[in-house]
Amino acid sequence: MTSIADLRKSYERHELSEDASHANPLKQFDQWLHEAINSEVPEPNAMTVATVGSDLRPSTRVVLIKGYDERGIVWYTNYESRKGRELAGNPFAALQFHWVELERVVRIEGRVERVSEAESDAYFHSRPLDSRIGAWASPQSQVITGRGVLVTNAARYAAQFMLQPPRPPHWGGFRLIPERWEFWQGRPSRLHDRLRYTPDTQGGWLRERLAP
Template sequence: MNIADLRKSYEKAELSESASQADPLKQFDQWLNEAIQSEVPEPNAMTLATVGSDLRPSTRIVLIKGFDERGIVWYTNYGSRKGQELAGNPFAALQFHWVELERVVRIQGLVEKVSDEESDRYFHSRPLDSRIGAWASPQSQVINGRGVLVANAAKYGAQFLLKPPRPPHWGGYRLKPDTWEFWQGRKSRLHDRLRYSLPPTNGDAAWLRERLAP
């Protein structure tokens, strides 16, 4: 099969200005809940894009762990590639792709670390093996083999038993959106795209909602 011949007609739903929320956070909450209720695979998975000091972008999949008016939250190793890139350039982009619903959400904004209290609270809610794993994995570093991870997990499991503390190199990030885009697939490639952006002014300005050509 020629990969260029793969086609799909998107015909499941539409996204109109009149039927969408004026607040993008409410629109996101609605779509995320619909993805969860539709039992799409891993509705909480999102692509995180960062840019390094060499100006080369990189992406990876992370899991959303919370969201509110302050932003979108996930947790990771601060010493990982994404952590190092965010330390040098705190702007990032997120993308959700719910294939079965023919929907995409793109979010851009400034990233900051969450408080130690938030990171501690989430860390201690994780399963024990995940908490040990946060100690065992020198994320993004070159290792000699999987045996390194297994040995590290055994080492820290014996050291901390059932109560591993949160590693100082592990915690949460929060992206504060300044731009949202909601994409709904439509027939004949005439997709619906609504972008929400904040005007470059101070204060509690309302979101500007605009339709983009597909």
């Protein structure tokens, strides 16, 4: 039986240099995300979201990115979930993308705010009907007695709303406004490439290499 301590991999697929990377981290992220999509890696849009509660304990979960531009990174969820409650009390979070097959990681940190009602409405109504009903049926992060609760709720809301469920008032989008980006590219001998972007004094970004 192989010991978990003996599991190792040599990272040799790509490199990340200052000369070959974009000066704007959003452009670098856009390039890497599209390369992940075009490479058909599993769930290229999956990202880990880390928040901190009032007890100062961090928690993580995986969500799907649903949009990004110069304003920030967007995902949608139940505002009454654990992450929603934690963000209400401490509006800062960290995101991480891990594209294993490309030996790449992107980390993003910043302040989080809710997207506009119009943005939440537009995305909600673009979702499949079952997903829209599910937003009503699931009291996310709350204790339930069994799966039957979800099935019963889904049937009840489906009968109530038919084909036109409105967006629940407790459901919508969050936008993380990046204050720090880090791009990690696996390299041989554990001498990985790490580039960090932080705001500079001219309204742009300072790009620095970090030791692995």
